[in-house]
Amino acid sequence: MGTIKDKVAIVGMGCTNFGDLWSKGVSDMIIDSAYEAYQDAGVGPKDIEAVFVGNVSSSMWTGATVTEALQLDKIPATRVENNCATAAEALRVGAFSIAAGMYDTVLCVGFEKLKDYGSGALEMPGSLHPISVVGSAPGSFAKSAVQYFEKYQIPFQKGKEMLAKIAVKNHANGALHPKAHFRRAITLETAMNAPIIAWPLGLFDCCPVTDGAACAVITSAEKAKAMKKPHVLIKGLGLAVGRIDPFKGKFRSDVDITFWDETWAAAQQAYQQAGVKDPRTEIGSAEVHDCFTITELIIYESLGFCPRGKGPEEVEKDSFTLTGDLPVNTDGGLKSFGHPVGASGLRMVYELYNQQLGRADKRQLKNPKLGLAHSQGGTPGMFQASVTIVGPGN
Amino acid sequence: MIGICSYGAYVPLYRLAREIMVLEGKGGAGERAVAGADEDALTMAVDAILDCTKGMDRGSVEALLTATTSSPFAEKQLAAAAAAAVDLNDNIITADLTASLKAGLTALKLAADMVKAGSAKKVMVAATDCRLGTPLSPVESNSGDGAAALLVGDKDAIATIEGFYTFATDFTDTWRPATDKFVHVWSDRFTVAEGYTPMMQKAIAAAMKKFGVEAKDISKLVYSGPDARTHAGIAAALKFDPKTQLQDGLFGVMGNTGAAFPLMLLVAALEQAKPGDTILVAAWGDGVDVMLLKVTDAIEKARDRHGVLGYLKSKKMLPSYVKYLRLRHLFYYEASRMTPITPGLAQLWRERDSMYKLHASKCKQCGWLEFPIRRICPKCYSKDSYDQVRLLEQKVKVYSFSTDTIPTIPEVTDPPLGRAIVDFEGGARLELEMTDFGNIQDMKIGQPMEMTFRRLERQGDVAAYAWKCKPVR
Numbered sequence: 001m002g003t004i005k006d007k008v009a010i011v012g013m014g015c016t017n018f019g020d021l022w023s024k025g026v027s028d029m030i031i032d033s034a035y036e037a038y039q040d041a042g043v044g045p046k047d048i049e050a051v052f053v054g055n056v057s058s059s060m061w062t063g064a065t066v067t068e069a070l071q072l073d074k075i076p077a078t079r080v081e082n083n084c085a086t087a088a089e090a091l092r093v094g095a096f097s098i099a100a101g102m103y104d105t106v107l108c109v110g111f112e113k114l115k116d117y118g119s120g121a122l123e124m125p126g127s128l129h130p131i132s133v134v135g136s137a138p139g140s141f142a143k144s145a146v147q148y149f150e151k152y153q154i155p156f157q158k159g160k161e162m163l164a165k166i167a168v169k170n171h172a173n174g175a176l177h178p179k180a181h182f183r184r185a186i187t188l189e190t191a192m193n194a195p196i197i198a199w200p201l202g203l204f205d206c207c208p209v210t211d212g213a214a215c216a217v218i219t220s221a222e223k224a225k226a227m228k229k230p231h232v233l234i235k236g237l238g239l240a241v242g243r244i245d246p247f248k249g250k251f252r253s254d255v256d257i258t259f260w261d262e263t264w265a266a267a268q269q270a271y272q273q274a275g276v277k278d279p280r281t282e283i284g285s286a287e288v289h290d291c292f293t294i295t296e297l298i299i300y301e302s303l304g305f306c307p308r309g310k311g312p313e314e315v316e317k318d319s320f321t322l323t324g325d326l327p328v329n330t331d332g333g334l335k336s337f338g339h340p341v342g343a344s345g346l347r348m349v350y351e352l353y354n355q356q357l358g359r360a361d362k363r364q365l366k367n368p369k370l371g372l373a374h375s376q377g378g379t380p381g382m383f384q385a386s387v388t389i390v391g392p393g394n
Numbered sequence: 395m396i397g398i399c400s401y402g403a404y405v406p407l408y409r410l411a412r413e414i415m416v417l418e419g420k421g422g423a424g425e426r427a428v429a430g431a432d433e434d435a436l437t438m439a440v441d442a443i444l445d446c447t448k449g450m451d452r453g454s455v456e457a458l459l460t461a462t463t464s465s466p467f468a469e470k471q472l473a474a475a476a477a478a479a480v481d482l483n484d485n486i487i488t489a490d491l492t493a494s495l496k497a498g499l500t501a502l503k504l505a506a507d508m509v510k511a512g513s514a515k516k517v518m519v520a521a522t523d524c525r526l527g528t529p530l531s532p533v534e535s536n537s538g539d540g541a542a543a544l545l546v547g548d549k550d551a552i553a554t555i556e557g558f559y560t561f562a563t564d565f566t567d568t569w570r571p572a573t574d575k576f577v578h579v580w581s582d583r584f585t586v587a588e589g590y591t592p593m594m595q596k597a598i599a600a601a602m603k604k605f606g607v608e609a610k611d612i613s614k615l616v617y618s619g620p621d622a623r624t625h626a627g628i629a630a631a632l633k634f635d636p637k638t639q640l641q642d643g644l645f646g647v648m649g650n651t652g653a654a655f656p657l658m659l660l661v662a663a664l665e666q667a668k669p670g671d672t673i674l675v676a677a678w679g680d681g682v683d684v685m686l687l688k689v690t691d692a693i694e695k696a697r698d699r700h701g702v703l704g705y706l707k708s709k710k711m712l713p714s715y716v717k718y719l720r721l722r723h724l725f726y727y728e729a730s731r732m733t734p735i736t737p738g739l740a741q742l743w744r745e746r747d748s749m750y751k752l753h754a755s756k757c758k759q760c761g762w763l764e765f766p767i768r769r770i771c772p773k774c775y776s777k778d779s780y781d782q783v784r785l786l787e788q789k790v791k792v793y794s795f796s797t798d799t800i801p802t803i804p805e806v807t808d809p810p811l812g813r814a815i816v817d818f819e820g821g822a823r824l825e826l827e828m829t830d831f832g833n834i835q836d837m838k839i840g841q842p843m844e845m846t847f848r849r850l851e852r853q854g855d856v857a858a859y860a861w862k863c864k865p866v867r
Contacts, residue, residue, distance in 0.1 A: 135801050136801060142796030252764065257794060
């Protein structure tokens with residue numbers, strides 16, 4: 001396998017406010033985020049040579065949803081989909097098109113409009129095998145919490161409290177971001193006493209359903225250097241798609257739902273490309289896929305930030321808070337910033353980009369080092385996991 | 395001798411106390427059995443057949459007759475669906491006997507005749523009903539939900555069939571129009587005085603005369619009836635001793651289970667029968683069927699069934715009448731605003747071996763067991779080289795579990811939905827719905843579970859069914 005390290009630069013990014021965007025349609029969200037990215041990069045619509053469109057369920061077909069909104073005429077537009085890793089996928093294939101030397105300026109877009117459909121949570125569609133694929137995402141991940149508590153002998157109340165601490169951290173961070181869906185801090189008691197969504201997970205263990213869009217303008221590292229624009233460089237791109245389809249497959253007896261195997265595999269690909277040997281010390285901050293609090297806990301272990309089973313100790317030590325040694329979800333994560341499925345991966349990179357360029361305001365880290373964005377679609381045992389590593393420009 | 399070779403039954407987990415079946419004040423005495431939100435006549439028939447065939451090879455069954463007045467389908471056969479679920483052979487005779495409350499005993503007679511005629515060596519008879527009375531009506535209060543299954547053959551009978559008597563009449567006491575889901579009844583001043591009581595007495599007396607037996611020769615008199623008081627009158631009038639010779643009608647603990655009722659009471663009688671006992675069973679509905687049975691020594695081999703009495707012992711009381719309405723889908727939650735995505739008929743058909751028969755694939759090269767059936771082995775990558783393995787008979791335990799409050803499709807769910815990942819003793823692991831689990835906080839990882847065939851919560855016009863798991867009863 002080759003490496004993408006230092007070949008592609010992000011020179012502009014945009015992100016809408018995330019939330020219940022009743023007054024904005026899909027086109028509005030795409031326009032708002034794209035024009036922020038244009039302005040940031042100092043480019044206009046005529047400079048865009050190709051567009052990669054990430055969306056899961058708010059557009060029926062093709063990348064024309066974006067070319068129509070932005071009036072980009074007769075250029076290559078490719079729609080990609082990889083479940084919750086969809087926006088990361090748009091950036092990944094966009095980066096490859098730059099690295100291949102095909103284009104100088106590429107727009108990568110991720111968007112999702114969920115609230116129009118009135119759904120309270122992402123339900124899993126029944127497909128070929130309705131016997132297994134029933135219910136919602138919270139119900140799938142809740143079983144990981146039950147098994148994790150059993151495996152590591154964590155008493156129920158203690159486990160609930162540990163998960164609540166993760167929600168409290170992410171809400172505290174999101175409260176500092178003007179574009180987050182939920183911009184208020186919560187207490188441990190609020191999180192622990194919330195109504196049950198999928199036992200043992202309560203309301204604050206679950207990320208919301210959100211509208212939003214995010215964009216990146218990318219170019220080659222050489223061109224970015226020549227432009228003398230502030231930028232970040234892509235250091236590694238990992239993607240691991242498991243071989244059980246979450247909309248079809250059941251389970252395999254060798255699947256362990258207390259560890260995210262696909263995330264581990266995607267991280268190893270990205271670390272190898274970026275030359276990261278010890279992620280705990282070399283990664284400065286991480287934006288991870290905290291669809292549920294239990295998901296984030298297991299992500300710490302699956303990204304190699306700590307050994308297996310040690311996540312709870314690190315939560316106890318506040319290792320991943322804004323003032324910890326490896327801040328995680330400095331913008332509030334899915335929990336507080338919100339989760340428009342097809343946009344989240346680029347929203348994560350938006351935060352890493354702002355941290356790298358010193359634009360993160362109250363959340364600004366002194367030494368952002370390398371930034372890591374992690375997305376994973378699917379359900380325990382059957383993931384599509386993506387890891388993107390970015391670092392300082394040249 | 396042709397007779398019953400095995401028996402089984404199913405009574406759903408839930409009971410409703412009649413005293414709370416009122417808008418105000420206090421209702422009647424005792425309790426009735428209530429099917430769960432995902433149960434119906436089909437699913438209960440499947441559970442009864444599983445009970446009846448416990449430890450047996452179902453491959454030898456050559457016909458399945460199902461009797462019911464409450465099939466979920468007006469057109470489409472319940473017997474064929476049940477046969478697929480319990481994995482009977484494809485080349486068997488299947489038929490539904492419907493619309494009459496005596497259909498169960500009629501089916502038993504036809505099964506015996508099929509064996510006698512040589513058209514099938516072993517015939518499974520399943521009688522099942524989940525009837526709806528209009529809310530707060532006597533029919534609703536007196537009814538119960540349940541199923542019975544009897545295997546008929548000419549070898550190793552536990553009770554031989556010694557005689558049969560029948561008469562058919564157009565007398566109307568209870569009926570359900572084709573367009574209505576509720577059962578209706580005419581005034582019992584008329585239906586009991588002019589129909590049930592004289593016709594049952596006359597038919598049973600005529601049958602006994604035909605069989606050449608008197609009341610003193612009968613160990614147990616078993617028969618159906620609309621309610622406890624009306625039921626009790628028959629035995630007394632025919633000079634049977636209600637204390638020793640009458641099979642309890644189970645009105646106080648189960649209720650009138652419709653077409654399943656005579657066979658469920660017969661199963662209850664068989665559960666307590668001794669070798670040499672003589673059982674006279676009668677079924678009421680559009681006439682009367684009467685059958686004489688003689689219990690053999692082989693009865694002792696059939697003691698490990700749940701049966702009616704076994705299932706009646708394991709129960710969960712419903713907290714309110716509203717909960718009963720909810721389980722029968724007569725009281726609706728606001729539906730989730732999601733568009734239900736339903737498996738198409740072609741998909742259900744293609745995947746039937748996994749979905750209905752619960753077959754897994756076992757790799758011929760490396761032995762890896764996988765569910766659902768997968769064409770390429772995930773371990774050794776051999777392609778299209780597997781045997782199908784039945785999971786249904788295997789022991790099951792819980793790997794992990796949760797609830798899920800999000801899906802609230804009103805047709806079949808009673809939130810919260812239960813979900814579990816279970817391990818089969820043969821090595822397969824699968825994720826499915828969990829039903830009848832009670833309080834989620836009482837569940838434990840590793841606890842034994844059993845499989846039960848239930849309605850899925852997602853369906854369009856076509857009822858979709860699948861295997862779910864539940865704590866062992």
